[in-house]
Every structure is written in structure tokens, then in C-alpha cells.
Amino acid sequence: MTAVVQAEGLTKYYGRRRGLEDLTLDIQPGEVFGYLGPNGAGKTTTIRLLLDVIRPTRGLVRVLGADSRDPAVRGRIGYLPGELALEGRERARDYLEFLGRIRGGVPASRLDALAERLDADLNVPMGKLSKGNKQKVGLIQAFMHEPEFLILDEPTGGLDPLVQQEFLAMVREVRASGRTVLMSSHVLAEVEHVSDRVGIVRAGRLVAVENVAALREKAVRRVELHFDAPVPKEAFEGLAGVRDLRVEGAGVSCTIDGRPDALIKAAARFTVVHLVSAEPDLEEIFLTYYSEEDRHHGVAEPA
Amino acid sequence: MVSQSLRDCRRALIWWTIGISAFLSVYVNVYNTVKQNPQVYGQVALDKFPGPLKDLMGQSLENFSSGVGFLQGAVYQLFVPFLFAACAMGLANRAVAGPEENGTLELLVTLPVARARLVLQRFAAMALGLLAVAAVTFVLTWLFAEVNEMGIPFGNILAAHLGVYLLGLFLGTVTLAAGAATGRRGVAMAVMGVWAVAGYMVITIGRNVEAIAWLKWVSPFHYYAEGRPLYEGLPVGDYLVLAGATAVLALTAVLSFDRRDVGV
Ligand SMILES: Nc1ncnc2c1ncn2[C@@H]1O[C@H](COP(=O)(O)OP(=O)(O)O)[C@@H](O)[C@H]1O
Ligand SMILES: [Mg+2]
Numbered sequence: 001m002t003a004v005v006q007a008e009g010l011t012k013y014y015g016r017r018r019g020l021e022d023l024t025l026d027i028q029p030g031e032v033f034g035y036l037g038p039n040g041a042g043k044t045t046t047i048r049l050l051l052d053v054i055r056p057t058r059g060l061v062r063v064l065g066a067d068s069r070d071p072a073v074r075g076r077i078g079y080l081p082g083e084l085a086l087e088g089r090e091r092a093r094d095y096l097e098f099l100g101r102i103r104g105g106v107p108a109s110r111l112d113a114l115a116e117r118l119d120a121d122l123n124v125p126m127g128k129l130s131k132g133n134k135q136k137v138g139l140i141q142a143f144m145h146e147p148e149f150l151i152l153d154e155p156t157g158g159l160d161p162l163v164q165q166e167f168l169a170m171v172r173e174v175r176a177s178g179r180t181v182l183m184s185s186h187v188l189a190e191v192e193h194v195s196d197r198v199g200i201v202r203a204g205r206l207v208a209v210e211n212v213a214a215l216r217e218k219a220v221r222r223v224e225l226h227f228d229a230p231v232p233k234e235a236f237e238g239l240a241g242v243r244d245l246r247v248e249g250a251g252v253s254c255t256i257d258g259r260p261d262a263l264i265k266a267a268a269r270f271t272v273v274h275l276v277s278a279e280p281d282l283e284e285i286f287l288t289y290y291s292e293e294d295r296h297h298g299v300a301e302p303a
Numbered sequence: 304m305v306s307q308s309l310r311d312c313r314r315a316l317i318w319w320t321i322g323i324s325a326f327l328s329v330y331v332n333v334y335n336t337v338k339q340n341p342q343v344y345g346q347v348a349l350d351k352f353p354g355p356l357k358d359l360m361g362q363s364l365e366n367f368s369s370g371v372g373f374l375q376g377a378v379y380q381l382f383v384p385f386l387f388a389a390c391a392m393g394l395a396n397r398a399v400a401g402p403e404e405n406g407t408l409e410l411l412v413t414l415p416v417a418r419a420r421l422v423l424q425r426f427a428a429m430a431l432g433l434l435a436v437a438a439v440t441f442v443l444t445w446l447f448a449e450v451n452e453m454g455i456p457f458g459n460i461l462a463a464h465l466g467v468y469l470l471g472l473f474l475g476t477v478t479l480a481a482g483a484a485t486g487r488r489g490v491a492m493a494v495m496g497v498w499a500v501a502g503y504m505v506i507t508i509g510r511n512v513e514a515i516a517w518l519k520w521v522s523p524f525h526y527y528a529e530g531r532p533l534y535e536g537l538p539v540g541d542y543l544v545l546a547g548a549t550a551v552l553a554l555t556a557v558l559s560f561d562r563r564d565v566g567v
Contacts, residue, residue: 014567051413054564074414085406088311098307102414141410 002065003028004149004180005050008057012045019045021061021204027182032175034191034198034212035184041185042204044082045088047153050182051079064149076101078142082153082184084134086126092137096144103145114140117166131158143170150174152183156190168194192216219259225252225267226274236266304416308428312397316432319390323383323440329415330377331447337368345449353516370453375533378444381503384527385469387433388499393474394432398425399556400491401480403566412565419557422483426553429475437468455533462532469545469558470527474499476552484559499523523548 005027012019020042027033037043048054049061052068066073078280088094093111100106115122120136129137131272135158142150150171156164171181171194185191189196192212199209210218236254245254256263260277309316399422402408412418441464448455474495482491502522506529509515519525526545530538 037312048566053409053412054567055562069416071417073415074413079413081406081409081413083406083409085409087405087407089314090311091551099410099414102304104415178372 001025003062004029004064005182006060006062007046007049008060010046010049011057011063012042012049012054013057018204020049020201023201023206025199025206025209027180028215029180030175030178031196031212032171032183032194034188035182035201036186036188036191036198037184037201038186040203041186043186043201044153046201047082047151047182047184050151052075076148078147078150079144080138080142080150080155084138086129086134088127088135089125091123092120092126092129092302095126096122096137096141097142098154100144106144110144110146111140114143118163119169130138132160132163135159136163139167139170143174146179148179150179150181150183152181154185155183156185164190190213197251219258221256221260222278223254223256223260223263224274224276225263225266225272226250227252228271228273231270235269236263239263239266304421304424305428305431305507308397308425309432312394312428312432315390315393315397316435319386319393320436320439323386323390323436324443326382326386327378327440327443327447329362330372330382331444332451333377334370334373334451334453337373338370369416370448370451371455371459371533374444374453374455374460375450375463377468379467379533380528383440384467384470385499387436387471388474388495390436391429391433391471392436392478392495394429395408395475395495396421396488396491397431397477398479398482399559400486403482403486404488406566409566418561421556422479422560424552426476426479426556429479430472433468433471433475437464437471440464456536457537459533462537465537466527466532466542466545469542469549470523473545473549473552476549476556480552480556483556484563486563 002082003026005025007023010023010025011021023042023046026124035043035046041115045054049056050063050068051074061068063073064076097106097108100111111122114120115136118136118139120133120140122137124133126134126137135155139152139155142152159167171183174181175194175196181194183191184193188198192215195211195212197211198215200207221243227250230249231247231252232243236242236245236247236252241257241259241261242254242263243257246252252267254263335339402411411421411530441461444464445457445460448460477498478491481494482488487493501518502524505515505518505522506524509518523545526538526541531543532538
């Protein structure tokens with residue numbers, strides 16, 4: 001099967017400003033690909049290149065096996081822009097129907113079903129929609145024609161938690177039906193539960209592509225253990241993957257790199273009364289990759 | 304897409320139609336008073352616009368008290384063409400530059416529609432919108448001319464009004480093309496404004512200045528006014544030049560929009 005996205009040496013400069021440098025990436029049919037990076041990393045630039053909103057400075061990109069310049073390809077894509085603008089007096093429903101007509105017709109029942117799932121009021125003029133409701137309208141227009149490939153740029157911004165859950169359920173359904181999703185975010189927590197793979201982009205470069213499971217293993221995680229009696233520091237020193245160790249009386253805290261196995265086995269010799277393990281946050285994962293990058297490249301390259 | 308664009312600017316169209324119609328009903332109906340006191344008003348009109356200002360108003364003031372002279376001076380010389388130009392500018396900026404600046408264009412260019420078609424459809428919407436304004440104001444002008452017994456043939460008013468439409472369409476297309484090429488409303492309005500005002504100056508105040516006389520060939524007002532349609536009927540050649548230039552500009556808009564980044 002041909003890849004849904006094939007990018008090779010894809011590069012975009014805005015004048016002299018770098019947007020994206022030398023991106024080589026394949027996204028396979030049926031996968032959910034999380035595209036992670038801090039603000040200004042180049043996520044939106046990548047996505048706009050895929051949709052032919054902007055044109056590459058160098059490099060090749062094919063989408064769904066065709067040239068990204070071919071308008072017909074866009075008929076098979078659903079797109080949620082990162083900075084979605086909806087304006088005017090027109091009601092959201094009328095606008096969605098207009099977009100649907102250009103996309104070859106979308107049944108009204110499907111619009112209603114989506115609006116109900118996301119709890120969106122489509123009778124409001126678009127200029128008067130709140131940020132969250134705009135995002136809902138944006139999601140509806142991206143999903144409504146059941147595209148083969150969904151490109152969602154920071155989709156969860158402005159959504160309340162319940163709607164976020166519903167949205168993630170919609171993404172899972174898309175994957176279950178064999179279709180493909182590319183979604184960007186600057187928070188791993190938003191994408192990790194639905195993504196099969198994540199790519200991490202920073203300062204215009206793709207620095208890693210990982211399976212989510214593998215990424216979790218690599219993630220730095222803060223762990224605290226409390227025992228029923230003070231424990232000797234030596235029992236925890238020199239364990240594989242354990243860093244920043246602090247032992248204070250009956251409490252032990254540290255960060256783990258990868259598997260917690262050695263720490264758990266060491267702790268098992270005492271009586272554990274309390275265990276806290278913070279979810280790895282993206283920032284720490286970034287820090288790990290940044291330091292690796294710097295080791296590979298020496299000093300950071302000029303911006 | 305075309306009907307969607309038209310629906311978007313429905314309010315603007317209605318307001319422009321009302322505005323220009325109000326202008327017409329006030330000005331054209333003043334003619335009754337003028338007609339009854341030809342000496343007074345003919346003289347007043349002349350005195351009111353001395354020297355270069357008279358040039359600015361073209362030659363029409365000299366026979367201000369005749370029906371055709373009055374209609375030319377009050378309607379077709381300056382005010383209505385510029386009202387149309389302003390209206391066209393507003394419509395044209397809704398095509399590309401406006402949506403690009405407010406961010407709504409991004410979703411449209413990611414629809415399965417070629418960029419060239421997008422621009423052409425928005426051009427068509429502008430042309431149709433302007434046509435609607437022109438049609439309503441034409442009927443009004445003709446009606447007022449009849450009521451006031453100006454004695455101008457229907458065909459001549461139609462020819463003059465067609466000129467207003469073509470001029471507005473041309474200037475609108477200038478705006479659209481500049482907006483499609485740059486994505487900036489300000490740039491588009493500046494390009495069009497300078498072209499229109501300079502073009503008007505060249506054929507009025509500047510018509511006797513040797514050094515800039517050649518500029519009249521690039522002034523849309525030359526092709527609009529020189530054939531004196533209200534007096535002499537349809538100036539086919541001149542209007543074809545306007546229409547041809549409009550087509551070339553529309554093509555320029557398509558080509559320049561097709562090859563650039565959107566929203567940067
Ligand atoms: N229109 C633009 N003009 C100039 N620079 C831009 C433009 N858009 C983005 N950039 C630059 O490109 C880089 C990547 O931006 P972007 O792709 O928007 O990042 P992200 O979506 O990951 O936050 C940033 O340094 C940004 O400043
Ligand atoms: Mg972005």
C-alpha cells in the first residue's frame with residue numbers, strides 16, 4: 001500500500017526565516033500519527049505544505065499517492081486549521097452545508113449527528129461563536145465527508161474535557177475504519193492515548209519518530225515512594241535508570257529513565273505504604289531529545 | 304461558490320444600491336429647478352467651478368442647463384463613476400485579500416477546487432454583484448430622465464451606464480488582481496485608488512499638459528468618457544478596450560494567486 005504521506009527533504013523557508021528543514025517522513029494508511037512540538041516548531045508549516053496552502057522551498061511531498069498540488073486529492077482529506085477563522089453573519093449550519101456541497105454533498109443527518117456528539121449549536125452566526133464552538137464547527141467540517149485522511153492542527157485547543165473525550169472517540173473510530181489521521185499538538189497528553197506513532201519536531205527539524213509505547217519507555221518519570229520505616233540510601237543507589245535520587249527518612253524520590261523495573265525490585269525489600277508516579281510530561285521528553293540532539297550535533301545550530 | 308460569495312456581500316450590495324439611488328434621486332431631480340432657470344443655473348454652475356476645477360468637471364458644465372449636459376455633469380462625469388469604483392473596490396476585496404487577512408481563506412483553498420477556479424468564481428461574483436447595482440441604478444436614472452423630460456434617448460443612457468459598469472468592473476478587477484497577488488487589502492486599495500484618481504486627473508486637469516498626455520492611454524477614464532456615450536451612443540471600441548483590459552487583469556489575478564503561498 002502506498003503511504004498516505006511521503007515527504008522527502010521537505011523544506012520551507014519564509015523568506016530567510018526557517019519554517020521546516022529537510023523533513024523526511026512516511027505516514028502509513030490506517031495509523032494515527034501524533035505530530036508533537038512546541039510553538040514555532042514547524043507543525044503548521046508541515047501541514048500547510050501537505051495541503052498545498054504554501055509551497056515547499058525544496059523537497060518532495062506526495063499525499064494519498066498523488067501530487068499535493070492536485071485539487072482532487074484535497075477532496076479525500078478533511079482539514080482542521082490550527083488558526084481557524086469563521087466570520088460573518090452566516091449561520092454555522094449554512095456554512096457547513098456550503099462546504100458540504102463543494103465537497104460533493106454531505107447528508108444533513110450526518111451534520112446533525114456530529115453536532116449532537118460534540119454538543120455544538122449550529123444556529124448561531126459564525127462571527128458570534130465562542131472559541132470552543134468555532135473549534136467544534138471546525139471539527140465537524142473536517143469529519144463530515146468521512147475523508148480517507150484527516151489532518152488536524154491542534155484539534156483540542158479550546159475544547160472542554162468532555163468534548164475532548166468525544167473527539168478522541170471520533171479519532172479512534174476513524175482509525176478503526178482503516179482511515180488515517182495526522183494530528184498535531186504541543187502536549188503529548190492530548191495525543192498519546194490515540195496515537196500509534198508520534199513524531200517530535202523542534203526548531204523546524206523532525207528529531208524523532210517513535211511508537212507511543214516505545215516513547216513511554218523512554219520517558220522520564222518522577223517517582224516517589226513512602227515506606228513504613230526509614231530506609232538506607234545505599235539500597236537505592238546505582239540502580240539502572242534511576243537518577244536524581246533523594247532519600248529522606250522513610251521517603252524516596254527520583255526520576256526514572258525508561259523501565260521502573262530495578263527500582264520496584266529494590267523497593268520490594270521494604271514495606272511500601274504509598275507510591276506516586278507522575279505521568280511523564282512532554283517537556284521532560286523533549287529535554288531528553290534535546291540533550292541527545294546536542295550530543296549528536298555539538299552546539300545548537302543557528303536559528 | 305458564486306452564489307455563496309454573492310450571499311456574503313448581499314448587505315453591502317443593498318446598501319450601495321440604496322446609496323447610489325439616493326444620490327441619483329436627489330441630483331437628477333434638481334434638474335427641474337435648473338431647467339426652469341437656465342440662465343441663473345448655467346451661470347451659477349460656471350461660476351462655482353472656476354479655472355482648473357472646471358477642467359476637473361470636464362467640458363460638461365458649459366451646457367449644464369440642457370438635459371444631456373446636466374445628466375453628464377451631475378451623474379456620469381465624476382460622482383457616479385467614483386461611487387461605482389468604491390463599491391467595486393469593496394466587492395473586490397471580499398474575493399481574496401479580505402478573506403486572506405481575516406483567515407477564512409485557508410479553509411477555502413483546502414477545498415477540492417483549483418485555485419484558478421476559486422479566483423474566477425469570485426471574480427464572477429463581483430461582476431454579477433456590480434451588475435445588479437448597475438441595473439437598478441440604470442433603471443432609476445432612465446426613469447428620472449424621463450420624468451424630468453431631459454430628452455435623452457434610452458439607448459444613450461444605456462450606453463453611458465454600461466460605461467459606468469465597465470469602468471467599475473475594470474477598477475474592481477484592478478483591486479482583485481492586486482489583492483490576489485499580494486493578499487493585502489491595503490495594497491489592493493492603494494493600487495486601485497492611485498490608478499483611478501491619476502487616471503481621472505490625466506484626462507481632465509492634465510489633458511492639456513503635453514508631457515503627460517500619453518498617459519491617457521492607460522487611463523480607464525479615457526475609454527470611459529472620450530466616446531461621449533450620453534451624446535453619441537455606444538463607443539464600441541473604447542468599451543472593448545475596457546472589457547479586454549479587465550479580462551487580462553482577471554487572468555493576471557488567477558496566475559499570480561495560483562503560484563503563491565496563502566496566508567503568509
Ligand atoms: N507566515 C510566516 N512568515 C514568517 N515566518 C513564519 C510564518 N509562519 C511561520 N513562520 C515561522 O516558521 C516557524 C514554524 O512555525 P509554525 O509552523 O507555525 O510552528 P507551529 O505550528 O509548530 O507552532 C516559526 O519559527 C515561525 O515563526
Ligand atoms: Mg501551529
